[in-house]
Amino acid sequence: xxxxxxxxxxxxxxxxxxxxxxxxxxxxxxxxxxxxxxxxxxxxxxxxxxxxxxxxxxxxxxxxxxxxxxxxxxxxxxxxxxxxxxxxxxxxxxxxxxxxxxxxxxxxxxxxxxxxxxxxxxxxxxxxxxxxxxxxxxxxxxxxxxxxxxxxxxxxxxxxxxxxxxxxxxxxxxxxxxxxxxxxxxxxxxxxxxxxxx
Numbered sequence: 001x002x003x004x005x006x007x008x009x010x011x012x013x014x015x016x017x018x019x020x021x022x023x024x025x026x027x028x029x030x031x032x033x034x035x036x037x038x039x040x041x042x043x044x045x046x047x048x049x050x051x052x053x054x055x056x057x058x059x060x061x062x063x064x065x066x067x068x069x070x071x072x073x074x075x076x077x078x079x080x081x082x083x084x085x086x087x088x089x090x091x092x093x094x095x096x097x098x099x100x101x102x103x104x105x106x107x108x109x110x111x112x113x114x115x116x117x118x119x120x121x122x123x124x125x126x127x128x129x130x131x132x133x134x135x136x137x138x139x140x141x142x143x144x145x146x147x148x149x150x151x152x153x154x155x156x157x158x159x160x161x162x163x164x165x166x167x168x169x170x171x172x173x174x175x176x177x178x179x180x181x182x183x184x185x186x187x188x189x190x191x192x193x194x195x196x197x198x
Contacts, residue, residue: 004028005101006055006094007149008074013123014108018081021107022073024147027055027094028101034093035075039086039109047083050075064133068147085111087121087196089155104155106196122194126154129194136190153182153191160185165192 008025015021027033032052039045055074061067090105108121127144128137132151135141157163162181172178178192192198 003101004094004096005103006031006033006092007103008055008071008090008092008105009069009147009149010090010105010107011147012107013146014110015079016110017079017083017085017112019079021077021079023053023075023077023090023105024069024071025053025055025074025092026058026060026069026071027092028057028096030054030056031094031096033074036091037077038089038091039084040089041084041086044089047080047088048077060133062134064145064148065131065135065141066143066145068145069133069149070147079109083109085109085115087119089196103149103152105149106155121196126150126194126196129190130154131188131190138190150195151188151191153185153187153197154195155197157187157191157197158185164198 006025006027008023010021010023025033033055035050035053036046037048039047053075058071061069086109088107088109091102093100093102127146130136130150131139132149137144160181162177165178182189
């Protein structure tokens with residue numbers, strides 16, 4: 001994983017109410033993970049949390065970008081039938097010394113049959129740009145795996161100038177504000193093109 005941290009992914013990525021989602025995590029040195037699940041809509045609504053989920057540290061396979069990580073399930077989450085359809089943000093945190101390391105995963109609770117769809121996520125596009133564990137479809141990859149974490153910046157971006165690729169301020173033909181923002185925040189260079197924050 002490079003620097004000490006936590007990362008993970010949910011599978012399946014969409015589930016019906018009453019179903020189950022597996023959270024596959026890797027935590028540096030097997031540190032316990034604080035874990036929170038929230039539905040993100042007009043407001044952020046926490047639906048589940050835990051202070052200490054056990055998670056081992058796992059290698060990132062050399063072919064993770066095309067074949068996935070294959071990490072075991074660290075936590076199986078039962079989706080309450082009362083949970084509304086929508087985008088569910090999964091926040092994972094560990095303590096490394098006096099610093100908190102945080103990462104994000106997601107899953108979707110599908111609406112009931114025949115319900116009107118308000119937002120459809122372009123998850124295939126997210127995965128096409130995702131460069132976690134190797135290449136993406138824009139850097140020479142010919143296949144992309146969905147069972148791997150999303151690179152930093154795809155599911156959460158901190159506030160700051162350059163957060164979006166396109167700007168509404170002064171002209172920036174070299175995209176310097178965005179490039180600087182990506183570098184300072186240690187985000188994927190492709191995070192400006194795809195993902196939940198955009």
